[in-house]
Amino acid sequence: MADSVAVEDPKFTLQEVLDTFKSCLSENKEVFLEHYVAGWLGLVRFMNSLGSVFSFIAKDAVNKIQILINHLNGENGAHYVTVQSMVKYELDNQLVDLTKRGSFPESGCRTLLRLHRALRWLELFLERLRTSTEESKTSVMCSEAYNESLSQHHAWIIRKAAGTAFWALPGRATFFDVMNVGTPEQVVAMLGDALPLISEVYQVTEDLYVQNNILDLP
Numbered sequence: 001m002a003d004s005v006a007v008e009d010p011k012f013t014l015q016e017v018l019d020t021f022k023s024c025l026s027e028n029k030e031v032f033l034e035h036y037v038a039g040w041l042g043l044v045r046f047m048n049s050l051g052s053v054f055s056f057i058a059k060d061a062v063n064k065i066q067i068l069i070n071h072l073n074g075e076n077g078a079h080y081v082t083v084q085s086m087v088k089y090e091l092d093n094q095l096v097d098l099t100k101r102g103s104f105p106e107s108g109c110r111t112l113l114r115l116h117r118a119l120r121w122l123e124l125f126l127e128r129l130r131t132s133t134e135e136s137k138t139s140v141m142c143s144e145a146y147n148e149s150l151s152q153h154h155a156w157i158i159r160k161a162a163g164t165a166f167w168a169l170p171g172r173a174t175f176f177d178v179m180n181v182g183t184p185e186q187v188v189a190m191l192g193d194a195l196p197l198i199s200e201v202y203q204v205t206e207d208l209y210v211q212n213n214i215l216d217l218p
């Protein structure tokens, strides 16, 4: 994987992003970190194409993606091939701050947890988009999904800034166009195919974090 994050790829299509998430899971349901990170990179590219009002969100996502890439490309990269091996390696070697922020602010476990929580937002948002009508507002769907998920982990000031950015989202028709998938019917069909995959990646990761009691890493 390249050492640094490039978010300006002109060849972006949402289908490619969803294919990347599809390749995240191994046969025995391990999550490949490289594909997980690549999926997020594609999403950030998509978000960047929506305008600079989202750049503070993109910046935070890119920071976290970069931390994970650094782990993948680092001298202990072999332990970071899957999320399962990463969790085991970092916990076995006390490389995670478990109760308060300390020596390991860039552990893979806490960094991935932030993206994992955002994946739940994505799942809820895409499900709303899939079942939306021409009259539905993307800003409303986005903020409902956010309020049901990620917002619970954010400080007031972040919630405020996110809420303001949501109002700048383009309408449903433009949003579907930017996805580069085809007609609205094709977008809806693609979302129907993609959502179970995203949900499964989310659930496998969630179960792993529950089993290891690391869902609240500071």
Ligand SMILES: CCCCCCCC/C=C\CCCCCCCC(=O)N[C@@H](COP(=O)(O)O)[C@H](O)/C=C/CCCCCCCCCCCCC
Residues within 6 Å of the ligand: 014, 043, 044, 046, 047, 050, 054, 056, 057, 058, 060, 061, 114, 115, 117, 118, 121, 126, 142, 146, 150, 154, 158, 162, 169, 179, 218
């Ligand atoms: C088919 C449609 C596709 C939709 C495409 C959506 C593209 C979304 C791409 C990226 C989403 C952003 C992921 C954000 C990760 C946020 C991680 C986080 O929670 N970070 C906070 C905590 O970090 P630490 O301080 O503990 O290190 C951090 O405080 C957050 C800062 C930035 C604000 C995050 C707001 C998140 C809103 C998510 C909705 C994005 C809306 C985009 C609309 C397209």
